[in-house]
Amino acid sequence: MTDAPVIEMKGIGKRFPGVVALEDVSFACRRGEVHALVGENGAGKSTLIKILSGVYRPDDGEVWIDGRPVAFRHPVEAIAAGISVIYQEFSLLPERTVTQNIFLGREITRNWMLDSAAMCAQTRRVLDMFGAGRRIDPDALVADLDVASQQMVEIAKAISLDAKVLVMDEPTAALNEAECRELFETVDALRAHGTAVIYITHRMREVTRLADRVTVLKDGEIAARFETLPEPSAIVHAMVGRDISDFYAPFATADELGKPVLSVLGGSNDALHDIAFELRAGEILGFAGIQGAGRVALAMAIFGARPFESGTMTLAGDSVRFTHPRQAIRAGIGLLPGDRKGEGLVLMQSVRDNGMLTPRAFGNLFSSHRKTAFTDLAGMDRLLDQMEVKAASYDQDIRFLSGGNQQKAIVARWLALKPKVLIFIEPTRGIDVNAKSGIYRLMRDLAKEGAGIIMISSDLPEIIGAADRILAMRGGRIVAEHPSGASETAIMLDATGEQEAAV
Known part of the structure; x- marks a missing residue:
């Protein structure tokens, strides 16, 4: 230099x-x-x-x-x-x-x-x-x-x-x-x-x-x-x-966790093998792994976009089998995609319109928005207020909002459907430090209200800081479980297979 x-x-x-x-x-x-x-x-x-x-x-x-x-x-x-x-x-x-x-x-x-x-x-x-x-x-x-x-x-x-x-x-x-x-x-x-x-x-x-x-x-x-x-x-x-140190909300305590809201046993398809886990009401469950480990494929299977071909899945005590996202949405599962602008938003429409749209056609997961699932304008505005979405007006095109406020608007969309499970894929991608803290606390608030939260992120420190439990994936399988606050080294050893190689 x-x-x-x-x-x-x-x-x-x-x-x-x-x-x-x-x-x-x-x-x-x-x-x-x-x-x-x-x-x-x-x-x-x-x-x-x-x-x-x-x-x-x-x-x-x-x-x-x-x-x-x-x-x-x-x-x-x-x-x-x-x-x-x-x-x-x-x-x-x-x-x-x-x-x-x-x-x-x-x-x-x-x-x-x-x-x-x-x-x-x-x-x-x-x-x-x-x-x-x-x-x-x-x-x-x-x-x-x-x-x-x-x-x-x-x-x-x-x-x-x-x-x-x-x-x-x-x-x-x-x-x-x-x-x-x-x-x-x-x-x-x-x-x-x-x-x-x-x-x-x-x-x-x-x-x-x-x-x-x-x-x-x-x-x-x-x-x-x-x-x-x-x-x-x-x-x-x-x-x-x-x-x-103030960015992450406190982890859930044992008495804040409810009964299992989602469970998968033996879930398999062409990308996943013998998946088994439980998600409890009030819990944020993080999935860690390298690219191609199967984390997003798992989210798509739960959401019905890339269904399980074998195994069983239970939602709030009822056995379910989704072959299309519409079924998952109606049953109470919501998903926030990793590519927020490409798959989760209609950028040339207003903040309010985006909150009131539920994806129906899933060529590229969120490639088309056709069905209005929530028609109470005042109710949507209250949800956007609850999410503390900052905009000059809810009539403003959502493309003009910051990444954090766009993410909150998508959450408001799902809250209108009162989901039992919310899946966040890369929840803070492209969001600044202060807004990240708001997203983490929002996830924790949703969990405290009884939802089960699945968090998939490539940012390992945020998984460690926000999740109550962490499941490491590799090659389409869940290979290890780690408690909240686990070390990056321990998780990555499991996610990459280096732990086994060292034995």
Whole structure:
């Protein structure tokens, strides 16, 4: 790492009608440095990055690259200057291949013809840089990839530009533990290569693992700068004014747990083998495992989207067998998908309309929304109020809400159906630290009201912090049970099979 900044933003100010988004913000990143930029949603991080990448022009201040002032009029100019951004929301074309997406707008030609072989070879080389080449085919359609693989393609696309500055906005939001480790190794390699990395995340363990320096934004201003890596609690205090230990609600006590509300015995299909567990009323049950362990497949089986082919399932004492999600919904099971925007929301409809829609057609789980299951407008507004959904109006398009408020609106939808069991898949993906705490406490409140909560997350610390029990999965099987507060090491040894290998 050198002392000279490759990019420097001096006194940046940006205003929108009625809103001061940034006020006198200065930020720099050196070659070979990972500079973490953190803050709650709405703190100004995205606006600052959009100014750096040429999406917005600042009202005040200057951007310097390699010691010279620049004034980008278009993102293409920023890319040409060596600024590459991986945005949290995917910018891929689903009906194009991985290779076509990576080389979009800069295709390689030979004798006036597209050189597909050369582009495919380079795509494979970039994917291999961080271990994704083993499972992502350069000729595969992006639409056929899961969320984690699509995120890997976004990273590969940015890396392929050989940028001076690489901005990563929540890059691990869709990745499991193993993929996160691969990403961290890639960031280390980029740092060693001299690339300046601006790393935006809500996960403190990523900051402590990767960052050389930390800058905290709050309400459009610099709240704190840390020239050396501090304790996570210091960063959290600068962001939200309270300690990280306050984020999780207390675990359920023995007398708060009721009778089993859901039980599965011998549940199997093409992805699951001999699944057996009980979920009690008032309990948050966490499922941990690496990508492909079977956690999401289990959720889909319980929800009837990918039914069990054998075994038995009991819901509130009654034997049930679901072959379609409609049956599960009517019986009292709700599910919040991991891809909130792609599968759980109709972004161009209002907050209220989204709360009143129950998915009926499940081509891609939540690919279509046709059936209005709740017609009491005032009742829905009361539920949205109960969830403390922050919006200018419930008539506002839900796409304008923060991730945490979008998640709360989906919960309100299910509360209208009075579920016995709620399944949360990646409940805090893309949600800031303060909003995460609200989601954890919401889950605990739902459990206290008698619901059984299933929590599936790739963020192992949140599973440990929020779940009353943790079941580790591997290869479509439940392989171990851990109590609340178990260690990451113990869970991952079971989830990866390394425990058995060591015996």
